[in-house]
Structures are given as structure tokens and as C-alpha cells.
Amino acid sequence: MQITILVGSVHGNASAVAQALQMAADDIAAQITVLPMDGLGIAVFDQPGAFIICTSTTGSGDVPDNAQALFHSLDAQAKYLGHVRFGLVALCDSSYGDSFMGGGKQFDERLRDLGARRVGEVCVLDTMETSQPEEDAVAWLKAWAVQLATVA
Numbered sequence: 001m002q003i004t005i006l007v008g009s010v011h012g013n014a015s016a017v018a019q020a021l022q023m024a025a026d027d028i029a030a031q032i033t034v035l036p037m038d039g040l041g042i043a044v045f046d047q048p049g050a051f052i053i054c055t056s057t058t059g060s061g062d063v064p065d066n067a068q069a070l071f072h073s074l075d076a077q078a079k080y081l082g083h084v085r086f087g088l089v090a091l092c093d094s095s096y097g098d099s100f101m102g103g104g105k106q107f108d109e110r111l112r113d114l115g116a117r118r119v120g121e122v123c124v125l126d127t128m129e130t131s132q133p134e135e136d137a138v139a140w141l142k143a144w145a146v147q148l149a150t151v152a
């Protein structure tokens, strides 16, 4: 199984979570590549295998600066992504109220609009709820990989 983790991060928390997921690759018999979103466009989804969007939220429900190019290309170069299977790991903070998890939600909605299929529940890493986001994410990955294997 080939999995590409696309990372949107401001201060490095999402990057650290992505690294932890990569370290767990052997546990799920997968090859995991970590790719910062910087400068990427929709063409990244032409790669084979499944994807994990691992992103934080910044500003007021916004995607991180390094995710802007990829996110906007989902509009500017929109195309059908029916072949894409993805999981979502969303770093967030519920003290931000209405803008909670906005970055993750925006990716989720836009990718699904384009026909991509999200596998499993969102891995919600709320700063107010967990002090061990890496461990939580690895536990999520193990369950997610099982679900992914059952999806055509």
C-alpha cells in the first residue's frame, strides 16, 4: 500500500504528526511518503495510492499558508477526482469556536465536491482535548488502514 501524506502546517505541529504517522508505516504494511503542501497543485492527486490530508487551521478557520496553493488549485484547476481515496487528520483548537477545524473542513468539503472519497472518520486532534496528538494519530492510522483495505 502506498500512502502520501500531504501536510499543511504553520508552526510544525501537523508536520510532527505526519512524521509520527510515517514512523508507523511498518505497523500497517504501507509505504508512507510525507509531502509538505508547499507549492503543490491538484496534479499531486495523479499519484498512485491513497492520501492523507494532515492539516492544521490558522487565522479564522483558514488553511495554512503553505496549503493555499494546493487548496486554490482545487478550484482553479478543478477536475474529477473520483479515483482519490483520502483520510483527514485535522489539527485544531475548539477554543476558536465557529472557526473550529476550518482548514480541515475546507479540504474535506472541496475534495468530496470533486468526487474524492474520504475513508473513515476524521482524526480530530483538538489542542483542548489531547496532549498526545502523535499517539492519537497513530492509533487512528491503524484503524484507517483497515478501512482503506476494504474500499474499492
Ligand SMILES: Cc1cc2nc3c(=O)[nH]c(=O)nc-3n(C[C@H](O)[C@H](O)[C@H](O)COP(=O)(O)O)c2cc1C
Binding pocket: 008, 009, 010, 011, 012, 013, 014, 015, 055, 056, 057, 058, 059, 060, 061, 062, 064, 091, 092, 093, 094, 096, 099, 100, 101, 102, 127
Ligand atoms: C494564529 C492561530 C490561529 C488559529 N486559528 C484556528 C482556528 O480558526 N480554528 C481552529 O480550530 N484552530 C485554530 N488554531 C489552532 C491550530 O490549528 C493548532 O494550534 C494546531 O495544532 C497548529 O498546528 P501547526 O503548527 O501545524 O500549524 C489557530 C492557531 C493559531 C496559532
